[in-house]
Amino acid sequence: MLTNKQIKFLRAKAHHLTPIVWLGEKGLSQSALSEILNQLSTHELIKIRLNPSGNEKKIVVKEIVNKTNSNYVNLIGKTVIIYKAAEEPKILIPQN
Numbered sequence: 001m002l003t004n005k006q007i008k009f010l011r012a013k014a015h016h017l018t019p020i021v022w023l024g025e026k027g028l029s030q031s032a033l034s035e036i037l038n039q040l041s042t043h044e045l046i047k048i049r050l051n052p053s054g055n056e057k058k059i060v061v062k063e064i065v066n067k068t069n070s071n072y073v074n075l076i077g078k079t080v081i082i083y084k085a086a087e088e089p090k091i092l093i094p095q096n
Contacts, residue, residue: 002071006093010073014081019049040084044091050078
């Protein structure tokens with residue numbers, strides 16, 4: 001679980017990033033999930049562009065976070081930011 005300070009730090013780090021994965025109308029397919037896991041292992045902090053609207057977005061975000069065992073950072077419009085630390089982290093987040 002991330003603290004507010006850590007979330008703020010990660011949001012600032014993600015500001016300049018562009019979405020790496022785009023989810024279409026079909027939502028979270030197995031190929032999209034494997035691509036998200038691949039990108040998380042490479043980058044740790046990624047943006048995902050979502051197509052669903054309203055409450056569907058929140059459901060898809062929860063599904064992504066649960067299936068990838070990652071941390072939710074932020075959701076702005078149709079773009080979600082997630083973080084998953086690697087065994088040897090590239091991004092050193094503040095501890096408190």
